[in-house]
Amino acid sequence: MGQLDGLKTVVTGAGGGIGAAIAVAYAEAGAAVTVVDINGAAAEAVAETCRGHGAAADAIQADCGDLAAIDAMLEQAASAMGGIDVIVNNAGVTRHAFILDLTEADWDRMFRVNAKGVFFCMQGAAKRMKAQGSGRIINIASVAGRGYQSSSNAAYAGTKGAVLAMTYLAAHQLGRFNINVNAICPGVTYTEIVSNLLRDRAAERGVTIEQMKQEAEKSIPIRRGNDPEDVAAMAVFLASPGARNITGQGFNVDGGLINS
Ligand SMILES: NC(=O)c1ccc[n+]([C@@H]2O[C@H](COP(=O)([O-])OP(=O)(O)OC[C@H]3O[C@@H](n4cnc5c(N)ncnc54)[C@H](O)[C@@H]3O)[C@@H](O)[C@H]2O)c1
Incomplete structure (x- = not known):
């Protein structure tokens, strides 16, 4: 028996890095997994690894900064799995830059995926979870959103602060539908x-x-x-029965880097 037996899960940005580790950990814990990434071949390779653990797993190529693509992805995932119990909004982008060198294009690129994409993935999943009567939403923020001074750049930190604020408000408004919303703030991973x-x-x-x-x-x-698996362990816990009364929180997984 796995901790997540029978759960239908979606992980975005799961073609590599932290998202791939979460998808594989979910598969190992008994969940069905939809592996979403803008890189379709990478998503398919991770889905194959999940199937190797005996899980039902599909890959979907989708740009999580594009509303039409998000809608189509959620529809495809929900119809293939028969619903969505858990979504991990992990897709994110950044680059190393000094504050005075950031451009409007940098701002738009990062906010499009890290903030707008997270919001509409969360909203689209929540509509389905409301109809089901339950759900778990896990947003991958960052210690950057807590003001970690060595973050990749200041605008990226803004996108992650937005993720934390949206998590708190969404938890407050979706709790009545038995939907838990939490964030994870990874440190250096x-x-x-x-x-x-x-x-x-x-x-x-x-x-x-x-x-x-x-x-x-x-x-x-x-x-x-962190190894990506350190972040995945928290994502497994937040999807598990033991976390049913935990909502509206941001959890640092950072080796003690940040104390807030
Ligand atoms: N690695 C770290 O130290 C660290 C620390 C804090 C927070 N984070 C956050 O964790 C998340 C994952 O980071 P990572 O280090 O694994 O990154 P990564 O670059 O290794 O992986 C990100 C994945 O997201 C995919 N992706 C990018 N844009 C996408 C889009 N528009 N639609 C769908 N998929 C897209 C990429 O193809 C890639 O597979 C991000 O949100 C990141 O901001 C990472």
């Missing part, structure tokens, strides 16, 4: 997004990537960055 940031920062500072990594870990009380 070793995925592609972070490898790119470390590479850019190392080049900027004239040090090696390993030196950059050691420096980042010095400021983490537990002296360790």
